[in-house]
Amino acid sequence: GCKYNQKSKQNGVNCLAYDEAIIAQQDRIQQEIANSNPLVSDRQDLSVLQKEYSDEDTVYQLKIQVCHSSEGSHYSFGFAHLESLLENSKELEKFKAVAAKSKQNLVDEGFTEFTIEDFHNTFMDLIDVCQKQQSLQELWNSFNDQNVSDYVVVYLRLLTSGYLQREYGFFQHFIEGGRSVKEFCQQEVEPMSKESDHIHIIALAQALDVAILVEYMDRGEGGTVNHHVFPEGGDPRIFLLYRPGHYDILYK
Secondary structure: OOOOOOOOHHHHHHHHHHHHHHHHHHHHHHHOOOOOOOOOOOOOOOHHHHOOOOOOOHHHHHHHHOOOEEOOOHHHHHHHHHHHHOOOHHHHHHHHHHHHHHHHHHHHHOOOHHHHHHHHHHHHHHHHHHHHHOOHHHHHHHHOOHHHHHHHHHHHHHHHHHHHHHOHHHHHHHOOOOOOHHHHHHHHHOOOOOOOOHHHHHHHHHHOOOOEEEEEOOOOOOOOOEEEEEOOOOOOOEEEEEEOOEEEEEEO
């Protein structure tokens, strides 16, 4: 986010540069060519995941066996949550109200409205599609449209950034390298090229009041998959599988 201070010209220059960076990112998205692989695949059996690792990789092979069945974070979150709301009109309406208010929350946090409104509009349009069509195919089509999906992911990244900065007093303790929360957000949260991690999931779940369960697959011994619910004590409706550098959606 970008804070304006009428007493500081330098801060105004920094804000202008930051707004231009967001606009440049928007232009890059519009120019991207969709990858030949679908952005969201069909649901797949967990055996597909097993084939990604050699039989000799006993740590991962054992952990895959204790997972549920499978189908990257902001992206997976967006698709999984809207999918879960397709047949729950009451919860979808509640989520729409939260999403509608979220743009003003970002503006209050210091983001410039004209730099975020296209991303927010795309997000709201997608929610409208879910309300009108209530079709998994329509949702799948939207997320496999590069322009739509990337705009939605940008907006979810901005929401994550806004929440981290709003609650900087808490999150500052989890940021390494002597960076401020704002610096962390500008370097690790908002850019599309950056992978999402533990801190991103915590903030996004709280920003949109959605409970998420994440199963963590790592190289630790023991053959078990650790899981965490965000926020703690929540009743999760989204299930994600985390492997270093990647998130998949899990289905029970």
